[in-house]
Amino acid sequence: MQSRKLAVDGAFEFKPQTFADERGIFTSPFQETAARKALGHGLFPVAQTNHSRSRRGSIRGAHYTLTPPGTAKYVYCARGKALDIIIDIRAGSPTYGRTDSVLLDTEEFRAVYFPVGVAHAFVALEDDTVMSYMLSGEYVKENELALSVFDPALDLPIPDDIDPIMSERDRAAPTLAMIEKDGTLPDYARCLELERALYPPDR
Numbered sequence: 001m002q003s004r005k006l007a008v009d010g011a012f013e014f015k016p017q018t019f020a021d022e023r024g025i026f027t028s029p030f031q032e033t034a035a036r037k038a039l040g041h042g043l044f045p046v047a048q049t050n051h052s053r054s055r056r057g058s059i060r061g062a063h064y065t066l067t068p069p070g071t072a073k074y075v076y077c078a079r080g081k082a083l084d085i086i087i088d089i090r091a092g093s094p095t096y097g098r099t100d101s102v103l104l105d106t107e108e109f110r111a112v113y114f115p116v117g118v119a120h121a122f123v124a125l126e127d128d129t130v131m132s133y134m135l136s137g138e139y140v141k142e143n144e145l146a147l148s149v150f151d152p153a154l155d156l157p158i159p160d161d162i163d164p165i166m167s168e169r170d171r172a173a174p175t176l177a178m179i180e181k182d183g184t185l186p187d188y189a190r191c192l193e194l195e196r197a198l199y200p201p202d203r
Contacts, residue, residue: 001034007100008088010115010195012038015108029076029111030134039113041199044072044136052131054082054124058165059158060131061121062087062147062173067186070194071137073120076111077104080129084112085156087119089147089176092188097176101157104131116198117191119147123158136198145184146173153177 002015014034018027036042052060062085065071075084084102088095102112104122114120122131146169149156153176158164179185 001028001031003034003038006086006102006112007095007098008086008118009093009095011086011100011118012113013102014038014111014113016111018109027109029109030074035113043074043134044198046134046136048135048138050131050133050135053079054129054131055165056124056127056129057162058124058129059121059149059162059170060167061085061170062119062149063121064089064117064119064145064147064186065137066143066145066184067117067191068194069137069140069143070116070186070191071135072116072195072198073114073136074111074134075104075114075120076109076132077106078130078132079106080124080126081105082125082129082131083123083157083159085121085123085149086112086114087121087147087154087156089119089179089185090117090188090191091180091185096188097154099154099156115191116195117186117188121149121156123162125159146170147179148173148175151175
C-alpha cells in the first residue's frame with residue numbers, strides 16, 4: 001500500500017494494491033502496517049462506522065466536530081466515484097486554511113485519513129456513490145457543525161458541471177470567517193492532544 005501526505009498537516013492518502021481476475025477484484029482499503037508507517041501509529045479504536053449512498057451531484061459537508069471531543073476519520077469509496085475534500089480549520093495549525101482533495105473511486109480504492117479537528121466534505125460524481133467511514137467517536141448531533149463549501153475564501157474544487165444536491169443545513173452553513181468569530185474553531189494544540197490520546201504507546 002502506498003501513502004502520501006496531503007497539504008493539510010496530519011492528513012494522508014492511502015492507495016492499496018488491487019487484484020483482478022475473472023471473478024472481479026479484491027483490495028484492502030485499510031492496512032494497519034501501512035497506517036502505522038505513515039502516521040507513526042496504528043488506526044484509532046473504531047467507535048462508529050458510517051455508510052452513505054448518494055446521487056450524482058450530492059455534496060455532503062463540509063462537516064467538523066466540536067473539539068473536544070473531536071473525531072478522526074478514515075474514509076474510502078466502496079462504489080461509484082467521489083471528490084473527497086479536506087479543510088484545515090484548526091486555529092494555530094501550520095496549514096490553517098489550506099485545503100486538499102482526493103479522487104476516490106472503485107478503480108484504485110484510495111482512502112483518506114482525517115486527523116482530529118479538520119473539516120470534511122465530498123461531492124458524489126456518479127449515481128449510487130457509496131462512501132464508507134471509520135470514526136474515532138460516535139455521532140452526537142449537538143457536536144456536529146458545518147462549514148460552507150461555497151466559501152469563496154476556500155475556493156474548493158467543486159466541479160462546474162455539478163448541480164448541487166445538499167441538505168438545508170449544508171446550504172445555510174457559515175463561512176470560515178464567520179466561524180472564526182463564533183468560537184467553534186478547533187484549537188490545533190488541543191486537537192493534537194486529543195489525537196495523541198487515541199493512540200496509547202501499545203498501539
